[in-house]
Amino acid sequence: MICILLVAGHGTVLETQIENDDTGLYGHLAGVPKALLPGIGGKKILDFWWETVNTRQLFTQVYLVTNADKYKHFERWATANDFPVENVINDGSTTLEDRLGAVADLELAIRGRKLQDDIMVIAGDMLCADQNFDIAQVIRFFRSKPGELAIYYELEEGERSSSRGIVEVCPDTHRIKCFLEKPKEGLTDSRLASVVFYCLRGDTLPHLSEFLALRTQAEDRSFGRFWEWLINQRQLPVFGMKLPTGFQLIGQVGLSDYTKWLTHYSAKQQDKPAKPITCRSCARIGLMGNPSDGFNGKTIALTISNFWAEVTLVESQTLVLLPHPLNDPTEFGSLQDLFCISRKEGYLGGLRLLQATCKKFYQFCSNQGIALTKQNFTLKYNTNIPRQVGLAGSSAIVSATLKCLMKFYNITDSDLPKPVRANFILNVETDELFITAGLQDRVVQVYEGLVYMDFSRKLMEERGYGEYVSMDMSSLPQFWLAYLSDPSDSGRIHSNVRQRWLNGEPVVVEAMKSFAKLTDEARTALQDRDWSRLAQLMDQNFELRRSIYTEECLGPGNLKMVELARQFGSAVKLPGSGGAVVGLCLDQERLVEMRQAFQEAGCVFCVIVPHHPSTTTTTTTNSSGPTPPCCPSVS
Numbered sequence: 001m002i003c004i005l006l007v008a009g010h011g012t013v014l015e016t017q018i019e020n021d022d023t024g025l026y027g028h029l030a031g032v033p034k035a036l037l038p039g040i041g042g043k044k045i046l047d048f049w050w051e052t053v054n055t056r057q058l059f060t061q062v063y064l065v066t067n068a069d070k071y072k073h074f075e076r077w078a079t080a081n082d083f084p085v086e087n088v089i090n091d092g093s094t095t096l097e098d099r100l101g102a103v104a105d106l107e108l109a110i111r112g113r114k115l116q117d118d119i120m121v122i123a124g125d126m127l128c129a130d131q132n133f134d135i136a137q138v139i140r141f142f143r144s145k146p147g148e149l150a151i152y153y154e155l156e157e158g159e160r161s162s163s164r165g166i167v168e169v170c171p172d173t174h175r176i177k178c179f180l181e182k183p184k185e186g187l188t189d190s191r192l193a194s195v196v197f198y199c200l201r202g203d204t205l206p207h208l209s210e211f212l213a214l215r216t217q218a219e220d221r222s223f224g225r226f227w228e229w230l231i232n233q234r235q236l237p238v239f240g241m242k243l244p245t246g247f248q249l250i251g252q253v254g255l256s257d258y259t260k261w262l263t264h265y266s267a268k269q270q271d272k273p274a275k276p277i278t279c280r281s282c283a284r285i286g287l288m289g290n291p292s293d294g295f296n297g298k299t300i301a302l303t304i305s306n307f308w309a310e311v312t313l314v315e316s317q318t319l320v321l322l323p324h325p326l327n328d329p330t331e332f333g334s335l336q337d338l339f340c341i342s343r344k345e346g347y348l349g350g351l352r353l354l355q356a357t358c359k360k361f362y363q364f365c366s367n368q369g370i371a372l373t374k375q376n377f378t379l380k381y382n383t384n385i386p387r388q389v390g391l392a393g394s395s396a397i398v399s400a401t402l403k404c405l406m407k408f409y410n411i412t413d414s415d416l417p418k419p420v421r422a423n424f425i426l427n428v429e430t431d432e433l434f435i436t437a438g439l440q441d442r443v444v445q446v447y448e449g450l451v452y453m454d455f456s457r458k459l460m461e462e463r464g465y466g467e468y469v470s471m472d473m474s475s476l477p478q479f480w481l482a483y484l485s486d487p488s489d490s491g492r493i494h495s496n497v498r499q500r501w502l503n504g505e506p507v508v509v510e511a512m513k514s515f516a517k518l519t520d521e522a523r524t525a526l527q528d529r530d531w532s533r534l535a536q537l538m539d540q541n542f543e544l545r546r547s548i549y550t551e552e553c554l555g556p557g558n559l560k561m562v563e564l565a566r567q568f569g570s571a572v573k574l575p576g577s578g579g580a581v582v583g584l585c586l587d588q589e590r591l592v593e594m595r596q597a598f599q600e601a602g603c604v605f606c607v608i609v610p611h612h613p614s615t616t617t618t619t620t621t622n623s624s625g626p627t628p629p630c631c632p633s634v635s
Contacts, residue, residue, distance in 0.1 A: 244410040418468075
């Protein structure tokens with residue numbers, strides 16, 4: 001691939017205002033080409049781009065196109081920066097009036113040097129907010145698509161779409177459906193701005209000459225007009241890749257805007273490495289309908305503040321995943337100590353969850369056309385969610401890790417919408433780690449709070465996710481939770497029910513429909529604050545589960561806890577895959593007696609503290625301590 005840097009712009013508002021500045025602050029910049037003005041971190045703007053593309057493994061040649069008026073400046077720059085002077089191309093223009101236009105400058109370089117390879121084109125006078133993005137990732141994405149590539153970013157607050165080239169991108173294929181050059185306000189809802197950063201295939205280069213033959217005026221030979229013609233009129237395939245950062249072509253702004261954006265972007269760079277990012281995801285209880293989430297059923301679940309997983313990310317020189325001293329032990333007091341810990345907790349801690357999430361995150365961003373920065377980090381986690389009791393401890397760690405990665409790499413909700421995020425978390429566990437799991441836990445941990453979920457086959461097949469509705473939590477009754485202090489592996493509880501369901505066994509199919517019906521009735525009871533009815537439904541949920549999974553599969557520990565709760569008149573069911581029970585006791589005196597009975601039976605008992613969505617779960621600390629109509633798939 002060949003890279004061409006364009007720096008052939010002529011006198012602009014910025015240059016004029018620098019020359020006429022009477023403050024004395026910018027006099028030393030008079031006559032300096034825009035690309036050689038100070039950029040972020042004290043570097044010249046062009047220095048950054050040259051450092052970015054000066055990689056023999058990626059580019060066989062790098063050319064720079066300038067004008068006759070500024071040629072000497074760039075010749076001197078080339079000799080000082082080990083840029084091949086023979087690759088500095090002079091387009092011959094000396095004034096704004098006799099300029100060739102950006103597309104003509106590109107075509108001049110291609111024609112003059114007889115270039116036939118794929119080409120990357122970048123405006124060398126463009127401020128980039130992120131000084132570490134991975135240009136190799138851009139090239140890989142370009143080569144994975146059957147067409148050209150245009151880089152875009154999401155406009156920041158205060159930036160007007162009428163000042164930029166705006167793209168409308170299909171979220172599934174990443175093909176640019178429409179290109180609008182500086183559209184009038186209200187013409188499009190898109191806030192995705194294209195910048196002069198493109199990749200063109202060698203066999204597409206002749207289209208440049210075709211376009212120039214139709215446009216004789218320099219002002220019509222801009223890249224915005226070229227892409228409008230190629231995408232909207234010729235309808236050739238052009239794909240978009242998002243950089244989660246900002247860009248500013250300083251040739252289009254005045255002195256005040258140049259200094260404003262330079263200060264803004266510089267401040268972003270200074271803030272980046274300073275503060276660790278800490279994110280938390282809470283455990284959840286399945287209130288109704290589980291385990292039908294894996295069987296196109298319906299469920300209601302609640303995140304709880306009693307138990308949580310917390311992940312901290314801090315920028316570092318290399319990428320480091322720190323093992324948890326308790327959950328990922330590497331040192332033991334004795335062989336007997338190793339035996340006891342391994343027998344109780346198994347061999348799989350949380351470190352694998354961090355690694356699998358990072359791997360899947362990079363894969364997702366690459367597939368979705370999101371170029372990540374070349375920044376490394378250190379990840380560590382902590383959790384107080386008891387293991388193997390079905391409270392979604394694994395997915396909480398994955399969810400918290402994903403929150404950290406999104407914040408660190410500036411990935412927005414539009415890049416990774418909530419329904420897709422839940423699918424992502426599930427795929428980390430099922431595809432990467434082969435953990436038996438359903439969508440319920442991941443959905444409620446993404447949306448947080450009390451969530452109604454409908455996983456009907458029609459919805460799942462048509463759009464890849466169900467209907468997820470956040471419910472009012474203002475007057476919930478007091479639920480309680482109890483779990484075994486020494487549980488067995490909760491995953492065994494699923495038994496052969498899935499295969500029976502896939503085989504279409506009528507009893508199982510009807511049971512899953514009944515779970516869905518119970519969920520709808522429970523939704524009504526919650527809305528009506530009919531706690532007696534809700535308690536009845538919780539008991540029915542458990543009995544239906546017992547009839548399908550059998551007592552042998554449920555296990556004596558779970559059955560013992562259920563029977564103990566019923567001795568005190570409490571509604572009770574399993575909140576997850578096994579090892580814990582959740583209940584609703586409307587008699588407060590008997591609730592106190594029941595707590596003591598559970599404790600005497602060797603169980604851990606607590607009153608549930610609901611976790612509200614408004615509670616802050618992402619923080620940036622000084623110590624280490626709208627769903628879219630169409631969502632991309634997670635592979």
